[in-house]
Amino acid sequence: xxxxxxxxxxxxxxxxxxKVFDANKKIPADVWQTLEQSLVLTPTSYGLQPxxxxxxxxxAKRAELLPHxxxxxxxxxxxxxxxFTARTExxxxxxxxxxxxxxxxRRLPAGALNAYRGMMLSNVVNGPRGKIAHEWATRxxxxxxxxxxxCAAVLGVDACPMExxxxxxxDKILNLAGSGYATVMACALGYRAAEDKNASxxxxxxxxxxxxxxx
Amino acid sequence: xxxxxxxxxxxxxxxxxxKVFDANKKIPADVWQTLEQSLVLTPTSYGLQPxxxxxxxxxAKRAELLPHxxxxxxxxxxxxxxxFTARTExxxxxxxxxxxxxxxxRRLPAGALNAYRGMMLSNVVNGPRGKIAHEWATRxxxxxxxxxxxCAAVLGVDACPMExxxxxxxDKILNLAGSGYATVMACALGYRAAEDKNASxxxxxxxxxxxxxxx
Numbered sequence: 455x456x457x458x459x460x461x462x463x464x465x466x467x468x469x470x471x472x473k474v475f476d477a478n479k480k481i482p483a484d485v486w487q488t489l490e491q492s493l494v495l496t497p498t499s500y501g502l503q504p505x506x507x508x509x510x511x512x513x514a515k516r517a518e519l520l521p522h523x524x525x526x527x528x529x530x531x532x533x534x535x536x537x538f539t540a541r542t543e544x545x546x547x548x549x550x551x552x553x554x555x556x557x558x559x560r561r562l563p564a565g566a567l568n569a570y571r572g573m574m575l576s577n578v579v580n581g582p583r584g585k586i587a588h589e590w591a592t593r594x595x596x597x598x599x600x601x602x603x604x605c606a607a608v609l610g611v612d613a614c615p616m617e618x619x620x621x622x623x624x625d626k627i628l629n630l631a632g633s634g635y636a637t638v639m640a641c642a643l644g645y646r647a648a649e650d651k652n653a654s655x656x657x658x659x660x661x662x663x664x665x666x667x668x669x
Numbered sequence: 670x671x672x673x674x675x676x677x678x679x680x681x682x683x684x685x686x687x688k689v690f691d692a693n694k695k696i697p698a699d700v701w702q703t704l705e706q707s708l709v710l711t712p713t714s715y716g717l718q719p720x721x722x723x724x725x726x727x728x729a730k731r732a733e734l735l736p737h738x739x740x741x742x743x744x745x746x747x748x749x750x751x752x753f754t755a756r757t758e759x760x761x762x763x764x765x766x767x768x769x770x771x772x773x774x775r776r777l778p779a780g781a782l783n784a785y786r787g788m789m790l791s792n793v794v795n796g797p798r799g800k801i802a803h804e805w806a807t808r809x810x811x812x813x814x815x816x817x818x819x820c821a822a823v824l825g826v827d828a829c830p831m832e833x834x835x836x837x838x839x840d841k842i843l844n845l846a847g848s849g850y851a852t853v854m855a856c857a858l859g860y861r862a863a864e865d866k867n868a869s870x871x872x873x874x875x876x877x878x879x880x881x882x883x884x
Contacts, residue, residue: 459703462823466710488674490881494874495681497818499832501873507881515884552873559871583832589804596808597830600815603712608677608823615812617714617798628884656774658716658767662709666722669730669843 462608467657469607472614472642474650475531481644485609486534489643492605493536496598499583500574502552504541504591505598506635508628509534515627522623523640528614533644537624538599539635540591544584549574592638599641606643614642677823682872684822687829687857689865690746696859700824701749704858707820708751711813714798715789717767719756719806720813721850723843724749730842737838738855743829748859752839753814754850755806759799764789807853814856821858829857 481489493507510516516530519537523529541548553571557564577583583590599615606613617639624630624637646653659665696704708722725731731745734752738744756763768786772779792798798805814830821828832854839845839852861868874880 456699458824459699462820463703463706463710466707466820469712471712484671484674488678490877491678492681492819494877494880495678495872496815497684497686497830499830501686503875503880505880508884509881510884512884551875555875556873559873593808593811596811597815597818600711600812600817601819602815603812604707604816604819605677605681609673615712615714657710658771658774659709660718660766660770662705665709665718665720666705666724669723669725669727 465607466604469603469613470652470655470657472528472612472646472650473652474647475528475533475612475642475644476647477531479533479645481533481611485611488609489602489605489611492602493598496601498594498597499590500552500578501556502548502574502578502594504544504548505595506539507598508537508539510537518627519619519624522620522627523616524618526616526618528616528642531644532614532642535640535642536602537628537640538595538638539630540588540595540638542588542634542636544578544587544591546575546579549579588636595638599639602641611643612646616640616642680822681819684818684828685867685870685872687743687827687861687865688867689862690743690748690827690857690859691862692746694748694860696748696826700826703824704817704820704826707817708813711816713809713812714805715767715793716771717759717763717789717793717809719759719763720810721754722813723752723754725752733842734834734839737835737842738831739833741831741833743831743857746859747829747857750855750857751817752843752855753810753853754845755803755810755853757803757849757851759793759802759806761790761794764794803851810853814854817856826858827861831855831857
């Protein structure tokens with residue numbers, strides 16, 4: 455197996471859901487910039503990017519979020535704490551925003567993407583995915599979460615994904631009412647503390663043949 | 670910026686939703702083995718892994734799936750085609766399967782994880798996530814999708830995530846009725862064809878300040 459394959463598998467095996475972060479160890483600026491860009495570069499359905507990532511740097515805000523996070527101390531101890539929010543509904547303006555951005559970046563004539571625009575509208579706004587818009591947007595946020603955790607592992611940064619939080623309380627603390635976005639989950643990032651015993655536990659996955667089947 | 674950061678960002682910028690695959694180029698066995706393990710190593714809520722990945726190698730099956738995939742030729746042309754399925758409901762047996770696996774792998778005494786078992790049952794089986802079990806399982810599958818696409822990019826493998834398919838028709842063709850799993854989306858993997866013009870188009874993402882906000 456090539457060096458590249460081995461390196462990647464080593465990173466994926468090294469990572470675990472970090473329960474205790476070293477509160478004194480911060481992610482260096484250049485590494486954080488890479489992780490921030492990994493979020494931005496996440497692939498999404500139609501490229502619609504129906505989410506925002508809130509990085510909570512204010513210690514007072516983190517302390518406020520803690521009791522609404524099953525008191526998991528990763529919220530206050532991790533170097534970085536990212537709250538993933540997703541669009542609560544999808545409107546024509548969401549589609550037009552992407553059309554404008556694409557037209558600008560690719561220097562297309564106005565109207566060049568009208569067919570694509572219609573296709574998106576008939577699905578994510580007025581069609582089947584429009585009916586489950588927040589859930590559909592949430593799924594895209596989970597792609598970003600998967601991408602972020604893998605990138606963190608590759609860069610030797612520890613992470614803890616967190617579904618264990620109270621989204622409505624998060625929304626209140628983060629003033630999301632009326633913003634068109636709602637909290638879906640979070641991810642703490644930083645470096646494991648020496649005392650986190652979870653780091654040395656055997657990784658638990660089902661056997662490959664139980665998870666991957668060939669047809 | 671360190672070499673590692675630059676390499677990762679180069680990989681993420683290199684990737685795009687590949688529309689035309691080179692049907693003659695296959696992913697080498699050692700690279701595929703790494704991608705398969707990346708799926709297996711995906712982090713999930715509680716570690717419950719509520720999904721199965723079906724790799725469709727049979728050309729006849731691929732041809733059958735094509736008309737139910739908006740006729741996107743990636744389905745038949747890509748080296749590998751992975752259908753992501755997620756648990757349709759979560760039962761006590763799902764939790765017990767994980768408890769047994771954990772107890773075995775970590776050589777714990779029977780009953781050592783009773784509290785953890787109760788916590789899972791009161792959430793993903795009998796509690797709030799139990800009520801949306803298939804959707805919750807689907808979100809975990811999207812973590813796997815994000816992880817897989819990033820790993821593929823790191824290894825120089827092209828990918829195309831696909832929500833544009835008809836899950837009930839997939840379920841029929843793949844005989845998933847009664848299996849406890851249902852199709853949620855798919856991902857084609859392989860190598861871009863020289864004629865895929867999408868490869869050279871400017872990547873469209875919103876500005877970082879619109880996607881990432883600091884609180």
